[in-house]
Structures are given as structure tokens and as C-alpha cells.
Amino acid sequence: MSYVAPLKDMLFVMNELADLAAINALPGCEDATPETVEAVLEENARFCGEVIAPLNQAGDRHPSVWKDGTVTTTPGFKEAFRAYAAAGWQGVQHPADFGGQGLPKLVATPCMEMLNSASLSFALCPLLTDGAIEALMTAGSDQQKEKFLPNFIAGKWTGTMNLTEPQAGSDLALVRTRAVPQGDGTYKISGTKIFITYGEHDMAENIIHLVLARTPDAPEGVKGISLFLVPKFLVNEDGSLGARNDAFCVSIEHKLGIKASPTAVLQFGDHGGAIGTLIGQENRGLETMFIMMNAARFAVGIQGISVAERAYQKAVAYAKDRVQSKDLEGSATAVSIIHQPDVRRMLMSMRAQIEAARALAYVGASAFDIAHHHSDEKVRDAQQAFYEFLVPIIKGWSTEMSIDVASTGLQIHGGMGFIEETGAAQYYRDARILTIYEGTTAIQANDLVGRKTVRDGGAVARGIIAAVRATESELARAATPDLKAIGVHLAAASTALEDVVAYVVANIQSDIKGVFAGSVPYLKLAGIVLCGWQMGRAALIAQAKLDAGSGDAKFYQAKIATARFFADYFLSQAGAYRSAITGGSAGVLALDESQF
């Protein structure tokens, strides 16, 4: 089997760190009982492992192909998507009213992780559809919801996000696509959109494009952008498919990775105008798109964890299998390379980063669920603020680490890692998009600095650091050297984070460029501290289980060792980040353009 879902770790994180029981107790989450959740995860693991995972390498070797405006996906993808839809997986986290399973995000998140481990390229189609569902749920009219949501959730139709244009990437103020009202409630859309994931394919009956465009009288900049729903095939009143709309795929990209996922250039309105309807209000498109984008950013963070996990499993298998060199402590013959200390270091580095990122992401999902279901508004608001603080970190940190982990996985394979047939190189190529799409790491860091830290004067950040401090105290009181060592590293790291938050808040007015010069290091520091915090919590719980003599001792021992590794190798970097952020901006900005 090429991918075995890490159910044990997933369930540990869900139960012990993200408090599934508390989520299950929330109004509207009654279905998420331990038994149901375990059954859902096991079935999802089986499906992803048996049906999707075997398609991943095929997708790399036989990418989607464009011909005369149509895209043929990798052999097997169409059938797999039908099976995915038929099993109801598209609906896991969506409302039962429209045919979904209505399970919490905390349960949907491991499912998302498994699907993406099985195949990033495949999973992008459901991921984008999730975003379209989220947008319609938030801002769609009742008619739009009734017409589109059941088909999305049933996996009959899929969704896309159309933001980017050749001149408008990170900067959506530059969007030029036009939408002209026709007086009948519809608009005619015209323009070019690029980098549209699954913008054209053969896996579903219809494709529903969500498109950012400007109406004729719209103001300049981001305040003049509206969101439109533009189906590939128009939908009749009775829900049947009508005429082909004027939205055509003129080419797809030749990419470094995720090759099975078609990345389309879409041309709207070259033949008379593509017909679309407004979602929400005119000029408020970006707000809705941001809701969709936050969900998508969280999901891309999960993609980072997913591809890293897959790369890790492959590297472990190779390290156990490949015999080379004697054991340093004197075996007579060559042994498998997992006996080599540096191979161990690499595997532990992969494992520690994955487990830490998973813990933080699932805790984030749990916060999202509380923010949406808790009866107390204050609790909801606090958890929403916590979740929103985490999103850029989950997206930025998990994806940056995924590139490192995939590269380390390749390294463990030695020369074989560089040969495409081996498969390790695919993860290195696939992962490389994750720090770019749905907002580059710099865009995430801007969000963390601007909206999430400066806007409230660092209040949410300081609240989180206080929670970290509580874990530190517990670790300091613990009886074992491992827990104590983790506590020492965590204390130093959270102090560094506290200093940096203070620096950011204090200097944003007087030295805006200096602060933003350190924005990505700040995001990485926050990622290290918050991930290390979760690993510290995990180690405390694992030690308590060991002390109580309950459960799988090997698993808990490994959790503590992994947390210890994370502290030694990652939390220890916090001081360097602080130094670079608070002292390094002069060097970043010293040169003028001509000196490069």
C-alpha cells in the first residue's frame, strides 16, 4: 500500500488536543460521536488508500491534456471522482439540508488530509468545490443555493475560483474583467482569468465558475470588485443543463508539479459575453471571496501536512529497506540505513514537523467549530479570533515545512531520489506550489501582521501566548527530563514571540517597511512556537497516559521523543528569528534597486 492513513495520530490529536468530545457536545454537532467519527475516518482512510492513492503517480506521468478547448484528465480520475461523489465524501462538512453529512470541521479536516495525501492533484477539485459551497452558503441567494448546492454536494458539479488575471496576482486591485448588467438580473462577463484550478475538466457534468469582475460604474481598486457565478453550462429553471456559456478554456499550463490538476486559462465573453449572476451585493465581492479564501487557505495548509506525510511514509519505507554501510556501533555486515544516525535525524525532522503542524491545524479546526456552534457569543468571538489568527500560520508554516519535508524525503533516497521513477521527486515538485497559491507566504505574513496582530494591538497574540505560558508551567513542574527540556525551550521561544509581537505593534507606524521586512520570519516564529506548544501539550498528555499505564506505551513514548526533537531542533530557532526580525531590517532594506 502506498499510503496508510495515520489514524492513530489523527485520533490522538482530535481527542486529546482538539477536544472532540467538547465539539460533539456543541449544538448541531451531536452526530460527531466518537463511534461515528472513528467509522467515518476508517472508511475515508480505506477509500483514499485504495481508490485515490494508486492514481497519484499516474497523474504525474499522464497529466491532464488540453485539446480544442476541452481537457481530458488522467485515466482513472473521472471514475475515482464518481466513486468519491457516490460515497458522499464531498458533503462531509456541508449542511444536511443540501444533502451533506453536516459533520464538524474537526472531522472534515482529517478526511481532507487523507484525500490530499492520496493525491494533491485529485483533491484540488473537491477543495475548490468546498470553497464555492462556502461562498454560496455565505452570500448566495436562496435560489442560487437551491439550484447549485445540492449538485455541488452530490459531486455532480464542481466549482472554481477565478481571481487571477495576467496583471493581477497578489494584487486584486488590478482586476479588469468586466461585468455588464443586462437588465434581466444577469450580467455579461468578459475578460481573461489565469491559473484557474480545474477550470476545465471531464470529471463532472457542469463547472461553476466564481468570478471576480467589475461592473461599469464600479470604483477603482478592491472596493469595486463583485463576485459572479458563471456556469459552464447555463442551468434552466427546472435545474436541467441549458446552453453552453461563453466561458472557454484556451490552454492549460505546463507545470512543475500537481500535473494531473488542470490549471486553466479561461476566456470569458469572446463570443458575445458569458452570462453570470451576482453573488451577494455589487462591489462586495472581495468580502465573500475572503471567506472562501480563508477556507481554502486552511485547506492548503492541510495539503502541506498531507504531502509531507506521504513523503515521510515513503522515506520510512525506503530507510527500512535499503541496506548500505555497517552500523556505527559495529555490526559485521551492512544494515538498513534507518540505523544511520543522520537518517534518523532526517526522519525525526520530517515526523516532528508533520505531527506538530497536524496538531495545530486540528486545534484550529476545533476553534472554528466552537466559533460556529457554541451557545455563548463571547466564546464564539474568542474562538473565531483565535482561528483567524491561526489561518495564515497554518497555511504559511505547514506549506513551508512541506517543501522542506519533501526535500528531506528525497534526500533519504540518495541517488534514487533524483530518479523520477522512484516517486520521491514528485512530492518535492508537487509541494512547491503550496507556498504560492491561495496567497504566497508573504501574503499570509502580511495578513498576520496587518489584520491579525496590529489591528487589535496584539491582544489576540498576547492571549495565545498566555495560554502557551500555562503549558510551559505544567512542563516545568513535570518530573521527566524530556518534559522539562521541552518546557525550557518553549519558554525561551514564547518569550521571543512575545518580544516580536511587541516590536511589531510598537514599530508599525514609524517603520512600516522595517516591520514588513520581518513579516515572514514572524510568521515562521509564530508557527514554531504554536506548533511547539501543541507538541508540549501532547507530551504532557502522553506522559500522563504512560504514568497511568493506559493505552499504547510505544505510541506515547514516541510522541514524547518527537516533541523533544521538535523542541531541540525547532523551538531552539526562536531566538535567531527574534534577532533577525528586530535587528535585521536595516540589512534587508539597505540596497537601492540599482545595487541588485
Place this chain on the structure above:
Amino acid sequence: MSYVAPLKDMLFVMNELADLAAINALPGCEDATPETVEAVLEENARFCGEVIAPLNQAGDRHPSVWKDGTVTTTPGFKEAFRAYAAAGWQGVQHPADFGGQGLPKLVATPCMEMLNSASLSFALCPLLTDGAIEALMTAGSDQQKEKFLPNFIAGKWTGTMNLTEPQAGSDLALVRTRAVPQGDGTYKISGTKIFITYGEHDMAENIIHLVLARTPDAPEGVKGISLFLVPKFLVNEDGSLGARNDAFCVSIEHKLGIKASPTAVLQFGDHGGAIGTLIGQENRGLETMFIMMNAARFAVGIQGISVAERAYQKAVAYAKDRVQSKDLEGSATAVSIIHQPDVRRMLMSMRAQIEAARALAYVGASAFDIAHHHSDEKVRDAQQAFYEFLVPIIKGWSTEMSIDVASTGLQIHGGMGFIEETGAAQYYRDARILTIYEGTTAIQANDLVGRKTVRDGGAVARGIIAAVRATESELARAATPDLKAIGVHLAAASTALEDVVAYVVANIQSDIKGVFAGSVPYLKLAGIVLCGWQMGRAALIAQAKLDAGSGDAKFYQAKIATARFFADYFLSQAGAYRSAITGGSAGVLALDESQF
């Protein structure tokens, strides 16, 4: 122009840090006058920029092709290699006696850097030939030298290194290829060699394979390995080409990168036995191969600098060209992204690592020249020890950084970076082999720990740290805040290195696995400190030039800012490495195999 050689920085490093004048004063280096050196570099820069650099992307799109045992290289490569040979570039560093230019390694090194920046794939053919020349110079018989060296140096024939077999990669003890003496001074070679760079191609008249193999009575392990010379076409007494030898390319690999460079599986002796002659003595093959490998490791370190430089130049061009988002300090319209602080941070990170690695490598080349030409044996020995200490660091650190730099370059391109047509992704793929071939980073780190640190009880390491301390003192006495800040970071970092060297020496007996668990972090720490040392030296010299009002002020100011950045962002990491190395081995080694 897609590549412009950074001659200004090269000459600064050669003259100011690597003391070209002192090299020129050595016996046998009289030709390396400032005028000659500058002329050679300028002509090499022109050749690499105009003839080789334009072939690089073609090599990626149209890799070498294998058919029926023969390999056809990328269109244009054959002609370019003829031009390379005709201009005498293969002979830059080789003896005039055999047709070379006999210039010092310090002069050959920038030439090597330029050729590799132009095309890693192309440069591998001369690189391997350099290795073969080195091996024959060291251990070849007079007859072998006369027969082969002039043809190598003239670029008529090329060389290969045949070490790896399917079961023998990092562990050469497992080599099985056999060599049976025929009683006439020749041997019949049989076996399979894999990953043979330019093992078959159409760019030269003959290919000379240097092959590790075992004679029938050889002892087990690495002490039973001999080195053989096995030409593709046998060479007659008069030097003309004779019969086709029984050494055939049965396939080439489908690789992640450096696709134009054919990576061959060679089958020796399937049709009666390949005829070879012994190089040096029986069972001493590994010693000669190590000489060749040390030269090749240094060269691969240069490859890291080269591909990083090329990626940097591309990223700078894109950052100046791509308009997106307003300036943070309030421009009315969108500006080029080089105005964004995070883009600056990324460019500075690339630039700082490249300049630092270049400085260390050229200083290493200078040490090599002194070790080979100085009249005082003590000086020779000391410089040889310094050079040998540096080789694993230059190889390991420069190649690890090249992956980071290529990845950062891709990131600066945003979504376009992920599209293959853009070209940034090629560097990310090409660079990925560099930490693997000629000994993985772990193998370099083993060398650094075992042969270079433990064997002399850390004496050479401590001597180098003492030299770093002298630079620190100068920085501490300097008048500017930048130099002082660099000095503070350098002092903390060199203390960390000192502590780690003491830890390695003290614990190697009692805790060998624990020490090797930190071997790669030790290599990286040593790289950071020694590169930071060179940047500190560079900053001092730049400041002196500025104080004197001589030369290009913009260049010297940029050098100081870049050194400052290196200190803030890289030297600051030293403490984390120390902590991981000295405190982190327990976590690395805690799990048993079943826990992975």
C-alpha cells in the same frame, strides 16, 4: 542576456579575500598576473554567457536521448563542447606539459563557477574530465599520462568516474565489479555501474572510464578495491583509436533535473570482457579515487554557488520587472515588486548566501594553491589541512544553500515560478542533485567529523576558530554600527562552533551515534561561521575602501549591507545548532525501528 558573470564580486573575492597577489608570487604561478587573470575571466565570462548559457533551457526541454546503446545529447551541446575545447578551457588548471594553461586553482574556480552557472548539465562533462585528469596526474603511469592527458586537456576525449553499483552507493565496501588479470598487463573488467555521468555521449571521440573493481584475490571491503582505466575505444600504440571495448550503455535515467546530462547504466564485460589497465597499485584504488573525489566535491560545491547565482539573477530581473501592489510607503500606483520588503528579504537571503559561499570556496582554492606551490613545507601542510577541512563544508553548505536559494528564486516569481516555461523551476530541480552526488551531505558531514575533526583532536578546527577570532577583534574595534553588529554575531557564532568542536571531540568515543546524529548540523554550523567570517572580512575591507574614498562606493556599501544581512539572518542561527547538536541527540535516536 540570461547570465552575466558577477566578475566584480569574483575579482573582489580573489583579490581581497583570497589574495591573488600572494598566489601569483608562488613558484609556478607566475603566469597568474592580475592582467592575465582579468583577461581570462572576461573571456570566459563572454564564452559562458554567449555560447553555453543559451543552451541551458534547451537541455531541460530536450534531454539527452538513449537509443540502441548510443546517447544523443541536446542539440547544440556537441558544437558547444567543440568550441569549449578549441578555446582551451578544459586545460585552464592543468599542466602546460600536457597542453594546459597551468593556472592556479584560484583562477580555475571562477571559470568553473561561470561554466556551471551557464549550464550545470553541460559543465558536468568537463568536471568529470577534470577528475580523470587529476587521478592520472596522481597515480597514472608515464605511459597512461602521455597517452591520455593531452587528449583530455585538448577536449578530444572525456572522462568518467565509475563508483556506484546498484547495491553500492555511499558504501563502496560493497563494490562487486570484477577485474581479472590477463597476464599481459591488462585486466578484463565485468560488472554493472550505475549513475555514471556522461557515461555515454556524442560530444567527444572517446570516453575514458575510471572504474572501481576487485581483482580475484582482493581482500573484502574497501581495502580490496582497485582503480582501472577502461576506454570506450581501445587506444593503439600510436595513439589512434582501436576496437570498441566491451563497455556499453544499456540505459540512461529519467531524472528530476540536469536532464541534458546523460546518467548512464554501464555494463562492462557482457560480451567477453572489457579491457582495462590498472591505475596505480592494486587494492589502492580508493586512495586515488579520493583525490579525484575531493576535487570533484570542491567542484560540486562550486556548482551550488553557480546555480544559486543563476537563480538569483533571474529573480532580480523578475522582481524589477513585475509590477504588482503599491509601495507600502504610499505610492499612488502599483510598483515593481522589488519595492516589497519581503521580496527584498528573499533577494538579500539569496545574495548573502551566494556571496558568502563564493568567498569561502575561493579562499579554499587559494589554500589549495599554497599547499601545492609554497616553498615552505610547513606552510604547505598547514594550508593543505585547512583546505581539507573546508572541502566537506564547501561541498555540503554550498549545495544545501543552493536548494534553498533556487526555491526562494522560484517563490519570488509567484505563480509564474511554478510554470515550467518561466525557467525558475529548472534551477529548483537541477540544484536538487547537488546535495546527493559526490557524497551526500551526510557523507560530507561524516568526513568533517571523522577525518577532519576527531582524527587530530580538533586541532585544525581550533586553529581556524582562532583566525575567526582575529577578525572578530577587528570588527569589534570598528567604528560603524554595521561592522560592530557583524562582530557581535560572529563572536557568538564562533563560540557556538568552538563548543560543538569540543563536544564532538569529547564524546566521539563514549557516544558515537549521538555525535553523528549531530553531524549534518555541525557541518551547517561550520558553514555558517566560516562563511560569516569571510563576510566579516569582506565588510572590513569594504569599509576601509570607503574610508579611503577609493573604488566603487555603491559596491562596497552593498557588500557591507550584505554582510550585515548574513550576520542577522544566518550567524544568528548558530546557537540553535549548538543546542540541537549538544542537547538533541537523545530525541534523534529515541525511537526503535518499529515506532516509525
